[in-house]
Amino acid sequence: RAKSVGRDRVEVFSELIQTQILNAKRIGDDIRQAIEEGQFTVYYQPQFHARSLEISGVEALVRWNHPERGILTPFHFLKVAEEINVLPAIDRKVVELAYRDFQSWQKEGLGVPKISVNMSSPRLRDPGLIADLRDMRIPPGILSFELLESIFLDDPEDEIAGTISALGDLGIEIEIDDFGTGHASIIGLLNLNPARLKIDRALVGPMTEGAKQAKLVRAIVDIGHSLNIAVVGEGVETWEHAAMLRDLGCDVLQGYALARPMDRLELEQRLRRGWKPVFGGPDK
Ligand code: C2E
Ligand code: MG
Ligand code: MG
Ligand code: MG
Numbered sequence: 001r002a003k004s005v006g007r008d009r010v011e012v013f014s015e016l017i018q019t020q021i022l023n024a025k026r027i028g029d030d031i032r033q034a035i036e037e038g039q040f041t042v043y044y045q046p047q048f049h050a051r052s053l054e055i056s057g058v059e060a061l062v063r064w065n066h067p068e069r070g071i072l073t074p075f076h077f078l079k080v081a082e083e084i085n086v087l088p089a090i091d092r093k094v095v096e097l098a099y100r101d102f103q104s105w106q107k108e109g110l111g112v113p114k115i116s117v118n119m120s121s122p123r124l125r126d127p128g129l130i131a132d133l134r135d136m137r138i139p140p141g142i143l144s145f146e147l148l149e150s151i152f153l154d155d156p157e158d159e160i161a162g163t164i165s166a167l168g169d170l171g172i173e174i175e176i177d178d179f180g181t182g183h184a185s186i187i188g189l190l191n192l193n194p195a196r197l198k199i200d201r202a203l204v205g206p207m208t209e210g211a212k213q214a215k216l217v218r219a220i221v222d223i224g225h226s227l228n229i230a231v232v233g234e235g236v237e238t239w240e241h242a243a244m245l246r247d248l249g250c251d252v253l254q255g256y257a258l259a260r261p262m263d264r265l266e267l268e269q270r271l272r273r274g275w276k277p278v279f280g281g282p283d284k
Contacts (some may be wrong), residue, residue: 009053028084031077034064035089041065042097045261047116047232047254050246053277057114059146060098060256061261062090067136078211082120091123092132099138101264110271116175119145125159130166140171144195147174149182152189164192175232197224201235208240214248221249239280 034040044058064072081087092102098115105112123129145167151160164174173195181200199220206213217233224231233245236255245253256278262270 001208015076024080024083027077027080030066031064031081031086033094034066035086038210039067040090040093040097041071041263042094043103043261043263044098044101044115044267045254046259046267047252048241048258048277050233050250050253053070053253053258053279055112055271055276056252057080057116057144058267059116059261060094060111061118062094077154082122085122087120088123090125091118091120092126094118095133095143096136099136099143102142105268105271108268110268112271114142114144116144116146118177119147121148121151121172121198129163130170133167133170133172138170138172140213141173142174143171144175146177146198147192148177149179149184149189152184152192153182169191180216188221190229194229196230196232196252198232198234204233204235204241204245204255205237207244208238214244217245217250218248225249242279 012013013159033284041063041075043061043063045057045061046055047057049056062074062078064077066072074272078087081090093238100229102112102115124145167174174192175196175198176189176192176194177198179189179197180201180203199217203217203220207217208214221231223229230251232252232254233241233250234254236242236245236253236257241255242253242257
């Protein structure tokens, strides 16, 4: 009896895997088609100077406007996209869309100082990257690339050193995303001369729970400032987080308490009516 139960389980299990493989394959085919048909779009989450709550920039976050399933977040497709090697195509598109939007904001004087775009490891290592960026003639100082610590784990940093310095020549800044949760060497990361460290929300959330957690955040802020690197707090979900980060010396705040990611039209509407968050207020 035990044996037959075991066999049933194996069958159910292998069916499950079959379904997962089929799903992944279908999502993969859908992604390829979505790229061709321009179904990828960009949401923007504003970031704010911690003291004034003036907008300091926006982070571009890719979304898939799926014909049947609606707006999908990266959780639903980024892993498959990586497996089928289309991350470079997606990241390229996001820069193109974000810069196009940025130009129209500038024309209208909407006051978005800069845009940050998440850059995957394969796109960073794409031989076409620098040429594409040159062709776009993006003025220096308005675009920055957010890189995950893990990028520097799966390739020794000297492999991408040339790319990093070419980005510097183009006036594109580097930010270390999700700082404090990866396993990359801190010396290696700091050698990249990042303009900003983004403290991961896994460190920001627990900050209000105890003195130790808060001290850790302060230590990161101090490391950043002693090296002339600005520090961004991510995942600011409450005004308590915001006040604490500000008091610990964090420069920039980003999170649901201040503003959620939103589409271009919503961002533009808010900026046109002179919106900015009010300390302790709702995110609208
Ligand atoms: P990330 O770069 O760390 O981006 C921040 C994520 O946290 C976003 O999720 C954002 O919506 C979410 N978030 C913002 N504020 C809060 C908050 O207060 N609380 C919580 N719990 N979450 C908050 P999203 O848009 O789903 O993106 C997830 C990840 O996907 C990003 O994490 C980034 O690693 C990746 N990603 C997003 N867009 C792109 C892209 O264009 N290219 C690549 N290669 N990766 C991207
Ligand atoms: Mg990011
Ligand atoms: Mg992050
Ligand atoms: Mg993240």
